[in-house]
Amino acid sequence: MLSRGERIFWGGLAAAAIAGGVAAWWTADQWTPHAGPWAAQLWRKATRPGPDTLPQGKRAPAAQGAAGAASEPIAQPRKCVQGGQVTYTDQPCPPGSRELAVDGAVTSLPGR
Helix, strand or coil, X not given: CCCHHHHHHHHHHHHHHHHXXXXXXXXXXXXXXXXXXXXXXXXXXXXXXXXHHCCHHHCCHHHHCHHHHHCCCCCCCEEEEECCEEEEECCCCCCCCEEECCCCCCCCCCCC
């Protein structure tokens, strides 16, 4: 059984935690816009850690070279039309097809 002093301490701590929760809820519209982006970034970093979160000695060689790979030029998408069939590619259009301008946004290209 807890002594009288321990009960007072734990009861006070519980009351302070409840008061803090109520105050946070009451003033959420003031601090949420400021804390929201920070919390989202922290959540992304905690749930999807990247190679930059590893210590220097533990990084894989491929992860260290990723910065150089990101600077490679991206192939321009092409829209090839042949017999009413449209194909999007990053390679030259096959013989007998017409290359048209790509209208809109292309979100993915075929793998290499």
